[in-house]
């Protein structure tokens with residue numbers, strides 16, 4: 001039986017629980033993720049849409065690009081999810097919002113072609129120019 005994992009935003013208004021990742025989590029270095037979060041990279045893990053359950057409050061939806069909806073806490077700004085209509089059955093969740101981020105340790109770097117100058121991870125994980 002899958003154990004549930006939990007997380008939430010910085011202020012605590014948004015809480016969620018979900019299943020374990022369905023594939024290897026990734027650090028994304030793309031321009032959209034960078035600007036949404038204001039950081040050089042964002043760690044994501046993926047779960048089936050029906051396996052992500054929010055508490056009393058749901059995050060605010062934001063259409064960040066055609067076909068893509070991201071969500072964040074409207075009170076504190078924490079980025080929580082990424083959903084793409086090209087793969088509607090799954091949703092990405094930020095590893096950093098987990099209560100125990102070690103449960104979804106990233107194993108690859110994606111969109112390295114968008115990485116900011118000096119962002120050159122040297123952790124031995126595979127690096128991909130785009131999605132990988």
Ligand SMILES: [Zn+2]
Pocket residue numbers: 009010011012013014073074075076077078
């Ligand atoms: Zn919040």
Ligand SMILES: [Zn+2]
Pocket residue numbers: 028029030031032033034111
């Ligand atoms: Zn990205």
